[in-house]
Amino acid sequence: MTERTEGVAAAERPPAPPTRAERLAQDAAAAAEVRAHQTHPDVVALRVERVRAQVDRLCWTGIVLGLAFTMTNVQWFAAAGSTPWSLPWLAAWFLDPMVSLVLLAILRAEQVTARYQVPTGLWTRTAKWFTLAATYVMNTWASWADGSLSGVVLHSVPPLIVFVAAEAVTDLRDKLTEAVTVAFTDAAQRAVHERAPRRKAKGRKLFADYLAEAREAWTPGLVITPAWVRQATGCSRGLSSRLAAALSREEGQS
Structure with missing residues (x-):
C-alpha cells in the first residue's frame, strides 16, 4: 500500500471518541458558562423582579375580586328599597364603582411610588383608609341593623381582606424593591471577588x-x-x- 493510499484511508477513518477526561472538561466548561449567566447581577435582580410582579398580580386579583363581591351589597344599601330598574335603583349601582375606582387609583399610584421608595404623604393614606372604611360600613350596615352576626362576619371578610391587602402590598413592594437592590449589589460584589486574583483576596x-x-x-x-x-x-x-x-x-x- 502506497503512502498516498494510507493517507486517504486515515482521512476517511472516523475520529476517535473523546476520552473521559475530555468529556469532563467539556462539562466543566459548559457548567461554568451557565453559572456565570445565572449569577450575573442583572439575572439575580431579574429573578426578584419576577417575584415582585407575581406578588403584584396576586394582590391585585384578590383586591379586585373583593371589591366585586362588595358591589351588590353597596348597591342594595344605596337603593334603600327603591323599585327595581327605577332611576334611584339604577343610580345606586354607581356608588360602589365610584369608591372602588378612587381606591384602585391610589393603589396604582402607590405601586409606582413604592417601586422607587418614594413616600406618598398623609392625604394619600387618609383617602385610602376612608374609601376602605366607607366600603366596609356600606357592606355591613344591614347586617348590623338586623342583628345578624353571621351576616356581619360574611360581609366583613371581603372589605377587611381588601384593607389588609392594600396596606400589605405597599410594604411588600417597598421591601421587594430593596431586595432587588441588595440582590444586585451582593451578586456584583461576588462576581468581582470571583474574578479577582487569589493573591489579592486578603486585601479586598x-x-x-x-x-x-x-x-x-x-x-x-x-x-x-x-x-x-x-x-x-x-x-x-x-x-x-x-x-x-x-x-x-x-x-x-x-
Whole structure:
C-alpha cells in the first residue's frame, strides 16, 4: 500500500471518541458558562423582579375580586328599597364603582411610588383608609341593623381582606424593591471577588470595612445620604445605599 493510499484511508477513518477526561472538561466548561449567566447581577435582580410582579398580580386579583363581591351589597344599601330598574335603583349601582375606582387609583399610584421608595404623604393614606372604611360600613350596615352576626362576619371578610391587602402590598413592594437592590449589589460584589486574583483576596474591602470608614467620617448633625457615603468611603453606587441605610439605623436617622 502506497503512502498516498494510507493517507486517504486515515482521512476517511472516523475520529476517535473523546476520552473521559475530555468529556469532563467539556462539562466543566459548559457548567461554568451557565453559572456565570445565572449569577450575573442583572439575572439575580431579574429573578426578584419576577417575584415582585407575581406578588403584584396576586394582590391585585384578590383586591379586585373583593371589591366585586362588595358591589351588590353597596348597591342594595344605596337603593334603600327603591323599585327595581327605577332611576334611584339604577343610580345606586354607581356608588360602589365610584369608591372602588378612587381606591384602585391610589393603589396604582402607590405601586409606582413604592417601586422607587418614594413616600406618598398623609392625604394619600387618609383617602385610602376612608374609601376602605366607607366600603366596609356600606357592606355591613344591614347586617348590623338586623342583628345578624353571621351576616356581619360574611360581609366583613371581603372589605377587611381588601384593607389588609392594600396596606400589605405597599410594604411588600417597598421591601421587594430593596431586595432587588441588595440582590444586585451582593451578586456584583461576588462576581468581582470571583474574578479577582487569589493573591489579592486578603486585601479586598468588606462591607464592615466601608461601614467603619463611614462611621469615622460621620459627625453629629450630618444627614447620611448615599452620595455622602460614596464621597467618604469611595464605595460603589450600589453599595452606598446599603451603607447609608445601615449607618442611619445606627445613628437613629430615619
